[in-house]
Amino acid sequence: MQEEPGDQGTDSWLSGGYWRTKLPWRQKAASKPAQSLADNSSIPFYSSLSAGPSEAPPPYEDLREQPTSLVEKDGKTPRDNTDQKAKHDLESGTHSRFNAPANQTGKLPALRKIGRGGSDETLASLDKSWRYHRQEFGSTDTKTVARLFDLCRCWNTLGMLRDAVETEAPQGLSWTIKARNTEFFDFLLQRQVDVxxxxxEGKTPLFHASTLGKAFIVRRLLDAGANVHCTAGSVTPLHVSAEKNYTSIVDYLLEAGANVNALNSKGNTALYWASNNGNLEMVRKLLGKGGQANHTAPSTISPLHVAAARANPSLGEKFALHFAAGKGSRSLVTLLLDAGVGVNTTSAKGHTALHIAAALGNEDLVDRLLARSASVNLKSLSGFTALHDASLAGHIVVVKQLLYAGANIVFTTYTGYTALHFAAEKGSLDVVQRLMEAGSDVNAQSIRKWTPLLYACSEKHLAVIEFLLDHDANPNLFDY
Incomplete structure (x- = not known):
């Protein structure tokens, strides 16, 4: 296993030749004799902070036993000076060039020496090196505060860290969660920062933890008093955790008093988001916690609609371009229907769940909805029935299901299309044949005066053209 920087002895990059020869203060400090407690002018611990590499400061255990209340000439104790240095480092950050070795290893070099009871020479070198790079490069990047974690831990272990806070890093706690730095998260939480x-981005630590699925962090934040009702753009942590199917986090949030029916700016609940993602168990959990299955957004889209499909652009809904067809949808729709959702609830465009299932060709879902007394001939605002949707998409099995359930073959859309018009234009010969068997008018004309034959000709569907001509389609009917 490769050794990490900081475990390589006194010749590490921090205490090695570069710092010994390149920086003037190193040579200067090396020529200073160590002060003793008897001098009444300086405390050994304070002296060790400016000690050069040739000196031998007291070991870690001895430092812990030395008094920290003795006062220097300037009226400050060693504790005061160390606290001031720690707070300054936390507030100012440091330059990325100095942090490069730390970034490569995930740890600041040589700091484990102090934790193991080694000398404080490393602490002195680290403190001076940091000060030098701040002065040299003028860094103001407060997000580097997390990289100071090991330094903070050392000072804290020594009993010297008293006032360090995230004064200049208001995003500090959230940043540790996004960076998955649990150690520094714990450190800040112990310092009682504002959770x-x-x-x-306007997002609280609880929102970030819920979004990333960090159940343990969510629990810690809630125990620390985090506001469970916080929002980011009107979205609550419950919305995002329900959408992502984070069951443990949802449990924690609900136990802490989260509103299961809280609405975002579009009027959607967490139940709506869970339905949109097809999360069956999450929907069941939210329903069991009081989620309103019959709630509809201002667009009158219910969880049942999004359970039937997570969008179909041909239906004019404002959803993502993908479907929720499959076994999960059937179970989810059943769950919502059992919870009391109206099977014929219509959307803002007048679509029912049956319209959506027919357009998707979801045979199982069509069966389930028809068995629950879905109205087969309800029209959308554009005049579409479920049979129009199935014929337009060329779903022969669904067409047969709807015809068997009593679908009306005469109904037209507001543009005068019958189901046969759509099937002929699509080129679905099997659908055309079934509609003709059911008694569709082969010469029905749309508002444009087009017949099914003209639509088939416009798309060059030869098989459909031949079939329609063989069944008395009039080739002399056309628009002018």
């Missing part, structure tokens, strides 16, 4: 302080 509800939002970051530059």
């Amino acid at each position: 509800d302080r939002p970051d530059e």
Whole structure:
């Protein structure tokens, strides 16, 4: 296993030749004799902070036993000076060039020496090196505060860290969650930072933890008093955790008092989001916690609609371009129907769940909806019935199901299309044949005066053209 920087002895990059020869203060410090407690001018611990590499400061255990209340000439104790340094480092950050070795290893080099009871020379070198790079490069990047974690831990272990806070890093706690830095998260939480302080995106630590699925972090934040009702753009942590199917987080949030029926700016609940993602168990959980199955958004889209499909652009809904067909949809629709959702509830465009299932060709879902007394001939605002949708998509099995359930073959859309018009234009010969068997008018004309034969000719569907001509389609009917 490769050794990490900081475990390589006194010749590490921090205490090695570069710092010994390149920086003037190193040579200067090396020529200073160590001060003793008897001098009444300086405390050994304070002296060790400016000690050069040739000196031998007291070991870690000895430092812990030395008094920290003795006062220097300037009226400050070693504790005061160390606290001031720690707070300054936390507030100012440091330059990325100095952090490069730390980034490569995930740890600041040589700091484990102090934790193991080694000398504090490393602490002195680290403190001076940091100060040098801040002065040299003028860094103001406060997000590097997390990279100071090991330094903070050392000072904290020594009993010297008293006032360090995220003064200049308001996004500090959220940043540790996004960076998955649990150690520094624990450190800040122990310092009793504001757990509800939002970051530059307006999101609180609880929102970030819920989004990333960090159940343990969510639990810690809630125990620390985080506001379970916080929002980011009107979206609650419950919305995002329900959408992503984070069951443990949803449990924690609900136990902490989250509103299961909270609405976002579009009027959608967490139940709606879970339905949109097809999360069967999550929907069951939210329903069991009081989720309103019959709630509809201002667009009058219910969870049942999104359970039937997560969008079909031909239906004019404002959803993503993908479907929720399959076994999960059938179970989810059944769950919602059992919870009392109206099977014939219509959307803002007048579509029912049957319209959506027919357009998707979801045979199982069509069966389930028809068995629950879905109206087979309800029209959308554009005049579409479920039979129009199935014929337009060329779903022969669904067409047969709907005809068997009593679908009307004469109904037209507001543009005068019959189901046969759609099937002929699509080129679905099997659908055309079944509709003709059911008694469709082969010469029906749309508002444009087009017949099914003209639509088939416009798309060059030769098989459909031949079939229609063989069944008395009039080739002399056309628009002018």
